[in-house]
Amino acid sequence: MANARRVGHQYERDVAKELRELLGDAKIKTSRYASKELDDNKVDIAGTQKYGLNIQCKRYKNTPNLFEVLGSMPADGDINTIFWKKPNKGEVVVLSKKDFYHIIKQLLQCQKKLNQ
Numbered sequence: 001m002a003n004a005r006r007v008g009h010q011y012e013r014d015v016a017k018e019l020r021e022l023l024g025d026a027k028i029k030t031s032r033y034a035s036k037e038l039d040d041n042k043v044d045i046a047g048t049q050k051y052g053l054n055i056q057c058k059r060y061k062n063t064p065n066l067f068e069v070l071g072s073m074p075a076d077g078d079i080n081t082i083f084w085k086k087p088n089k090g091e092v093v094v095l096s097k098k099d100f101y102h103i104i105k106q107l108l109q110c111q112k113k114l115n116q
Contacts, residue, residue: 011059012044015083019048019055042072049078058084066094079103 012030020028028047031038035046045055054073058064066082073080079102082094 008057008059011083011085012057015055015057016045019045023051041074042069043074052078054078054080056080056082058082059087060084061087070094070096 009030009032012032016028016030020026025047028045031043031046033046038044038046042056043054044057045053048055054076056069056073058069063086064082064084066084069082070080079095079099081099083091084094085091
């Protein structure tokens with residue numbers, strides 16, 4: 001069990017590092033390190049809220065109950081996302097259909113502005 005916990009914590013650190021590099025934002029950290037309040041609210045990555053995202057990381061061999069995980073995250077207007085890594089299979093990002101459509105609408109608005 002301790003090994004699974006350690007591997008899960010490492011996955012959180014890996015995702016935080018990837019997001020820091022992708023967004024060029026040194027303030028992105030694991031909530032375990034940066035914010036007990038976020039960690040208590042089932043948000044694993046701190047600093048992504050200014051981008052409108054709450055992120056929870058899961059590294060499970062078996063499928064987590066995705067609806068339960070999303071339902072346990074804050075209903076604060078930010079997009080709740082689950083980063084799930086299944087060993088030897090890959091990684092996926094899960095969010096609600098409503099939030100996915102919201103992102104598509106934002107991308108379309110940005111595209112329209114660029115084309116004007």
